[in-house]
Amino acid sequence: MTARDLAALPAGAPPARRFGPGRTLRLGLARIAYETRLYFRAGDTVFFTFLFPVVLLSIFSVAFGSLGEVGAGPDGTGGISQAAYYLPGMIAAGILLSGVQNLGVDIAMERGDGTLKRLAGTPLPVLSYFIGKLGQVFVTSLAQVALLLLLAQLAFGVDLPTDPASWFTFAWVYLVGIVTAAVLGIAISRLPRSGKSATAVIIPPLIVLQFISGVFLSFTMLPGWLQAIASVFPLKWIAQGMRAALLPESFAVAEPGGEWNLPLVAIVLGIWLVAGLVVCKVTFRWIRKDT
Amino acid sequence: MVFTVVSPDRGMEPSSTRPLARRPPSREHGAMSSTSPAISVHDLHKRYGGFTAVDxxxxxxxxxxxxxxxxxxxxxxxxxxxxxxxxxxxxxxxxxxxxxxxxxxxxxxxxxxxxxxxxxxxxxxxxxxxxxxxxxxxxxxxxxxxxxxxxxxxxxxxxxxxxxxxxxxxxxxxxxxxxxxxxxxxxxxxxxxxxxxxxxxxxxxxxxxxxxxxxxxxxxxxxxxxxxxxxxxxxxxxxxxxxxxxxVNELGPADARIPIVRWRSATGRHEERTEEPAALVSRLTAEFGELAELEVIRPSLEDVYLGLVEAAEAREEAAA
Structure with missing residues (x-):
């Protein structure tokens, strides 16, 4: 190239006009494509957040298959396979991993390695960055859920619901759940003090949460005080909503209070979503100034 | 691997159209005009707790x-x-x-x-x-x-x-x-x-x-x-x-780039700054014969810079 080429437009030509909301949205969409490409190139996130629930569903289905059906009545009918029983929990775990774990670790590492500092020096709106992260979570999580449903149906012969009402429940619990998880992921990305400590700070509490929220273990097996603790956090409610959508109606008796309680699912997730948005708005900074 | 740019080399020659002020120009507030500078820094301070990073x-x-x-x-x-x-x-x-x-x-x-x-x-x-x-x-x-x-x-x-x-x-x-x-x-x-x-x-x-x-x-x-x-x-x-x-080629005190002649005689080590080092050396040689440890040093940019930094650090320590 020549100096003439570099000079094709003079340095110092001022921007024609102020940046508007259309630009924020356009850059947000560009960020979604960029972020999603990066997600699938990082082998460890693909395994630990994308494939992990798939692997667990396979293990549970195979390992507990010999225990027979779950929830059969005294006459031996109405039961479902182990795969069908674990499917809602694995989808809920996938929502947690794709949202909270993925973004919490990802953004903490981006803060640690200088990615955010570089972006801070560009005219990228923070909102476009968030749109990119939310979009990446949405795209990868949808693929993950599709993979779980396909695996359950094709490999383990799970009968998926056929009535629209169940799928409506599935859709709204999924949407509210994944958006809440993504927002909370952004919110907790401030907690690790360095990029290196991100996985150590964020992953263990989430594993504990999965054990106490009815993902791996039946929720009503837990002592009351542990149920009360788990009920504060959103995962228990996402899992409950997913069970409502995917399990037969007869399983509602196994829930606390003997019902799916979907209104409370919506209320608790809604509170977490709003709280997460407020925390993001108040605490998110590209960089920690003066450190 | 090339940074190809077709153009004459500007080299070390400073542009004659640009100000080469030796000191920060005096500032008058409110006197911003169309020729305002691209960057203006006035009396910048930055403290971290008790440590002053920029003073x-x-x-x-x-x-x-x-x-x-x-x-x-x-x-x-x-x-x-x-x-x-x-x-x-x-x-x-x-x-x-x-x-x-x-x-x-x-x-x-x-x-x-x-x-x-x-x-x-x-x-x-x-x-x-x-x-x-x-x-x-x-x-x-x-x-x-x-x-x-x-x-x-x-x-x-x-x-x-x-x-x-x-x-x-x-x-x-x-x-x-x-x-x-x-x-x-x-x-x-x-x-x-x-x-x-x-x-x-x-x-x-x-x-x-x-x-x-x-x-x-x-x-x-x-x-x-x-x-x-x-x-x-x-x-x-x-x-x-x-x-x-x-x-850059004018940094340092006025005498910073004057060559230094060093030598040792019976009375000890000597050092003299002179614009005409060859003349000084020939005069000394005529007077004393061969000179022990004779050196003629033309301070490099690095010498000038190090001299500036050392002088500043010495002042800092003296003030502390």
Whole structure:
């Protein structure tokens, strides 16, 4: 190239006009494509957040298959396979991993390695960055859920619901759940003090949460005080909503209070979503100034 | 791998049309005009708890000027530059960059800057071309991606993921990302760290071509030859204070570049500064015969710079 080429437009030509909301949205969409490409190139996130629930569903289905059906009545009918029983929990775990774990670790590492500092020096709106992260979570999580449903149906012969009402429940619990998880992921990305400590700070509490929220273990097996603790956090409610959508109606008796309680699912997730948005708005900074 | 730029070499000659003020020009508030400087720093202070990192630094940089900030590690160079870039808040003083206080940075303002940070360590799971194309999309009037890749000499690595590049190559990606948005002001914080000598010379050519287009360039560097090659003016910062400013080949006290003659006689070691060292040596030889430990030293830029920094540190210690 020549100096003439570099000079094709003079340095110092001022921007024609102020940046508007259309630009924020356009850059947000560009960020979604960029972020999603990066997600699938990082082998460890693909395994630990994308494939992990798939692997667990396979293990549970195979390992507990010999225990027979779950929830059969005294006459031996109405039961479902182990795969069908674990499917809602694995989808809920996938929502947690794709949202909270993925973004919490990802953004903490981006803060640690200088990615955010570089972006801070560009005219990228923070909102476009968030749109990119939310979009990446949405795209990868949808693929993950599709993979779980396909695996359950094709490999383990799970009968998926056929009535629209169940799928409506599935859709709204999924949407509210994944958006809440993504927002909370952004919110907790401030907690690790360095990029290196991100996985150590964020992953263990989430594993504990999965054990106490009815993902791996039946929720009503837990002592009351542990149920009360788990009920504060959103995962228990996402899992409950997913069970409502995917399990037969007869399983509602196994829930606390003997019902799916979907209104409370919506209320608790809604509170977490709003709280997460407020925390993001108040605490998110590209960089920690003066450190 | 080439920073190809077709143009005559500006070399070390300072532009005659630019001010070569030896000291910060006196400032009159409210006297902003159409010829206002690209960057204006007045009595800048930055304190961290009890530690003063920047202590009353003032300078102005004209539009189109290339300005170097020199100084030892920890002198306050990067802190000063990061305040200009909007990365750090200041404790006191006034700063404008393109007429805007960096504390009130807007996206429109950021679009006019290019920033090459001192160190970056991104995971680099994108190719050089993908990264530049993405960053180009963030700016209203970006440069052509292929041209910028060529300008930093990475054509052959355009399809390579950044994490697979060498340190010097990654640094060139940093430089490319700094100029992709066609900045009016380009900040370069130790840009050539990790470059081999050839890459450094090619980088200099790139910077000169940007300067010819009218880009204002702020360069911090440890390499005095780099400052001498590129900058119209330089400021030396030590201990958070600006200790000298001017054309690089005029830095230092008036006598700093006068050659030194040293020798030993029966009465001990002697040292004399003289513009005519050969005449002095022949006079001494005529008088005393062969001289023990005779040296004629012509202070290099480095000697002048080290002399400045040492003098500043000595003053600092005396004051403490």
């Amino acid at each position: 009353g630094v003032s300078f102005e940089i004209a539009h189109g000027e290339t300005f170097a900030l020199l100084g030892p590690n920890g002198a306050g160079k990067s802190t000063t530059v990061e305040i200009l870039e909007g990365y750090r808040d200041r404790s006191g003083g006034e700063v404008t960059v393109l007429g805007v206080d960096p504390r009130r940075a807007t996206l429109e303002w950021k679009a006019r800057l290019g920033i090459v940070l001192q160190q970056t360590g991104e995971s680099g799971n994108v190719t050089v071309r993908e990264q530049l194309a993405h960053f180009a999309s963030l700016y209203p009037q970006p440069r052509d991606v292929a041209e910028v890749i060529a300008a930093v000499g990475l054509e052959e690595k355009a399809g390579t993921r950044i994490k697979a590049l060498s340190g010097g190559q990654r640094r060139r990606v940093d430089v490319a990302l700094g100029i992709i948005g066609r900045p009016e002001v380009l900040f370069l914080d130790e840009p050539t760290t990790g470059f081999d000598p050839e890459a450094r010379r090619q980088f200099w050519e790139l910077i000169r071509s940007l300067s010819r287009e009218g880009t204002t360039i702020v360069l911090t560097t440890h390499y005095l030859d780099e400052a001498a090659q590129l900058s119209d003016r330089a400021a030396v910062i030590a201990g958070g204070r600006l200790i000298d400013m001017g054309a």
